[in-house]
Amino acid sequence: MKYDGKQESLHIQKELQKRVQVLKKKPVVAVISVPIHPSIASFIAIKKRYATALGITIQEYVFDDTVTTEKIKNTLQEIIHTNSCDGIIIQLPLPKTCDTTSLINSIPENLDIDVLGEKAWQHFCISKTPIPPVAGAIAHILTTTKTDIHNKKIVIIGKGKLVGEPISILLKHQGVTPSIVEINTPDELRMSLYKDADVIISGIGSPHHLKPEFCKKGVILIDAGTSEQSGTLSGDIDPLCESIASIYTPVPGGVGPLTVACLFKNLLNLLEKKYIKPATLS
Secondary structure: OEOOHHHHHHHHHHHHHHHHHOOOOOOEEEEEEOOOOHHHHHHHHHHHHHHHHHOOEEEEEEOOOOOOHHHHHHHHHHHHHOOOOOEEEEOOOOOOOOOHHHHHOOOOHHHEOOOOOHHHHHHHHHHOOOOOHHHHHHHHHHHHOOOOHHHOOEEEEOOOOOOHHHHHHHHHHOOOOOEEEOOOOOHHHHHHHHHHOOEEEEOOOOOOOEOHHHOOOOEEEEEOOEEEEOOEEEEOEOHHHHHOEEEEOOOOOOHHHHHHHHHHHHHHHHHHHHHOOHHHOO
8 A cells, every 4th residue: 555645744734724723823933944955945845835734934044055054053043032933944954064963953942843953852762752753754654554563573774863763762662672774784684674574664865775575575664765866856665665565655755745744743732832721732
């Protein structure tokens, strides 16, 4: 079954629209970007469309590729001190000349809807919330497909901060310890893990890394890796794998749209804590 992440994100959108309507003011999200790749503008456009449908305003701060860490940080501080927004997104990647870690750690925890800064990340690791958007998207797929993760052998390809590490932590929060495949995993062990897996989640950004012959029939394949080839977006999992998978998430149209939905779900969760009395929250 090919999982339709775009359609599912629209279902979530309807739920979020209702939550936006009861807030005291229209939410505003600041988006900071440096368009060093063509895909960056595309990713921001997707977020803007989703935000507009929810009644959320996006304020863009676009810099050229000569921008310094100090200049972006000054803009961040101005946004924070003027209290002009309810959430901040730093669209990655930034130029190599920028100190990405320092910049994302400058985002206050209550505005860090991407859960990239150290404070928000530690809160997720300890108290299980807020959930990083990609991990939230993958969890939503597992839930809506009624996948019993406690009775499955789960393999995660990659342990990066955006995909592998957060989904691994999220699974451990639920009492599940996945197997991790990384660059230095011996070939024989890697292939054995792939072949034995009931669920494979990939997020390494290596086009069509996973082939049908690597997996067993009926495997659940969740592709959270993206890369560009000649202007075309590709995933880590070869589309031919759909023929042997019981569940398969395509790229584009799988994890991506749900990640955007989970990003704005984080925003709404933070705003409800701020504007709605705890007694009224479910």
